[in-house]
Amino acid sequence: MSGSNWKHLNLVVCILVISCSSPKHQVSENELESEKSEYIKTNPLYTSLSGKYMVEVDDYENGLDSEIYSLKDDGTATWEHRSKAANGSTQTNVKKDGYWSATEEKIEIFINGNSGTISERFTLEHGTYRSESRILKKSN
Numbered sequence: 372m373s374g375s376n377w378k379h380l381n382l383v384v385c386i387l388v389i390s391c392s393s394p395k396h397q398v399s400e401n402e403l404e405s406e407k408s409e410y411i412k413t414n415p416l417y418t419s420l421s422g423k424y425m426v427e428v429d430d431y432e433n434g435l436d437s438e439i440y441s442l443k444d445d446g447t448a449t450w451e452h453r454s455k456a457a458n459g460s461t462q463t464n465v466k467k468d469g470y471w472s473a474t475e476e477k478i479e480i481f482i483n484g485n486s487g488t489i490s491e492r493f494t495l496e497h498g499t500y501r502s503e504s505r506i507l508k509k510s511n
Contacts, residue, residue: 416473417444420442422441422509423441424440424441424508424509424510425438428504429505435454436454437461438451438452439451440507446470446472447468448468448469448470448471448482449466449467449469451467468482468483469483469489475495476495477492478493479493491505493507
């Protein structure tokens with residue numbers, strides 16, 4: 372091997388040794404949660420958009436079933452499927468937890484379903500948050 376090839380090989384070995392021995396910063400779950408919490412605290416959308424939302428579907432209403440998203444100002448979310456019994460009482464059939472995020476133009480909701488995370492994005496159109504034929508309607 373020529374002298375320049377040895378220098379090149381030594382440089383590569385030095386870089387490998389330095390990169391392998393340099394301490395790498397691993398981000399912990401607590402650090403991620405802390406950053407997320409700080410972002411939520413400083414984002415006024417989490418306060419203004421939090422609340423209960425009924426999900427309405429264009430051209431469909433049976434009066435018996437309903438879906439409700441509860442978006443909390445700490446970034447957590449709950450999805451519920453409710454149905455009305457013959458006697459008029461309402462019961463919750465399914466309830467799942469998750470989280471949500473928001474910008475000026477959209478609300479995105481992530482729910483922990485039976486087979487993984489289910490996400491739904493509602494985009495602001497003419498003052499209403501829509502996802503295809505589904506509409507979020509604030510109920511409080």
